[in-house]
Amino acid sequence: MSATILDGKAFAAALRQGLGSFVEALKQDQGLTPGLAVVLVGEDPASQVYVRNKHKSTIEAGMASFEYRLPDTTSQEELEALIDELNAREDVNGILVQLPLPKGLDDRAIIERIRVEKDVDGFHIENVGMLAAGVGKPLIPCTPLGSLLILQDHLGSLSGLNAVVLGRSNIVGKPMAQLLLSQSATVEICHSRTKDLAEHVRRADVLVAAVGRPEMVPGDWIKPGATVIDVGINRIDHPEKPGKSKLVGDVDTASCMQVAGAITPVPGGIGPMTIACLLANTLTATCRQHGLAEPDLLALVRQARGDDA
Numbered sequence: 426m427s428a429t430i431l432d433g434k435a436f437a438a439a440l441r442q443g444l445g446s447f448v449e450a451l452k453q454d455q456g457l458t459p460g461l462a463v464v465l466v467g468e469d470p471a472s473q474v475y476v477r478n479k480h481k482s483t484i485e486a487g488m489a490s491f492e493y494r495l496p497d498t499t500s501q502e503e504l505e506a507l508i509d510e511l512n513a514r515e516d517v518n519g520i521l522v523q524l525p526l527p528k529g530l531d532d533r534a535i536i537e538r539i540r541v542e543k544d545v546d547g548f549h550i551e552n553v554g555m556l557a558a559g560v561g562k563p564l565i566p567c568t569p570l571g572s573l574l575i576l577q578d579h580l581g582s583l584s585g586l587n588a589v590v591l592g593r594s595n596i597v598g599k600p601m602a603q604l605l606l607s608q609s610a611t612v613e614i615c616h617s618r619t620k621d622l623a624e625h626v627r628r629a630d631v632l633v634a635a636v637g638r639p640e641m642v643p644g645d646w647i648k649p650g651a652t653v654i655d656v657g658i659n660r661i662d663h664p665e666k667p668g669k670s671k672l673v674g675d676v677d678t679a680s681c682m683q684v685a686g687a688i689t690p691v692p693g694g695i696g697p698m699t700i701a702c703l704l705a706n707t708l709t710a711t712c713r714q715h716g717l718a719e720p721d722l723l724a725l726v727r728q729a730r731g732d733d734a
Contacts (some may be wrong), residue, residue: 455715586610589613590633
């Protein structure tokens with residue numbers, strides 16, 4: 426047995442294509458161009474790469490991209506003043522402040538400064554609260570949203586399935602558990618201090634691994650036929666190329682593929698979904714701000730792939 430590979434790169438490409446078509450229609454029918462503002466403070470190399478990729482993807486989707494690169498000497502007051510300016514602009518529908526911020530800046534205060542309806546990262550406490558309570562229309566953190574879309578596309582209904590989320594972060598673990606609950610899955614959140622962790626994981630029809638430990642989950646922890654979503658992105662020394670590194674996930678892909686029914690690879694699994702879902706959140710936010718019907722993301726993917734053809 427060898428698991429089906431859930432190709433996040435191809436899924437994300439189809440989602441971006443579908444979003445682009447929706448944006449084009451929005452421009453023609455409503456005269457609206459969704460706008461995303463990305464704020465980068467400091468010179469963190471990884472953050473610079475992320476911001477560059479977000480800018481490129483935003484433009485490719487037909488959206489307006491507003492990029493702000495600020496020095497690491499930027500004060501809390503200066504950053505808050507920029508957020509206030511972006512909050513007030515009608516051509517900015519989504520605001521993202523690239524984390525982590527340099528030392529001395531209060532990231533939580535900055536996140537809460539963003540208008541909740543423009544918080545396309547889904548980190549504002551009101552969006553967090555709405556997702557947890559199952560009320561209103563929260564903007565959902567991008568990585569869990571992408572993971573859910575891949576699960577729904579592959580499995581259809583998640584109702585009644587046993588789901589284990591390995592990891593309890595505010596960015597992935599907790600919102601992922603809430604999303605799975607919203608789909609009527611039975612959910613456990615496990616973490617590094619969970620006793621008999623392997624036994625919990627072995628009961629999972631769906632495993633979402635987001636603990637940040639390279640290849641932590643071996644194949645003998647996996648329930649036969651389970652669907653494995655590997656959110657981990659860990660850089661380790663390459664075993665066959667001295668001096669080189671390689672990216673691995675939180676599960677041992679080789680052994681898990683022999684047991685699981687389906688699995689996301691690393692790289693090329695959930696990673697590409699994060700930026701695609703950032704664009705999706707920007708489009709959703711635009712539609713909500715103008716009282717328009719928001720996109721059905723799975724339908725956009727399936728249309729782009731020609732599933733109904």
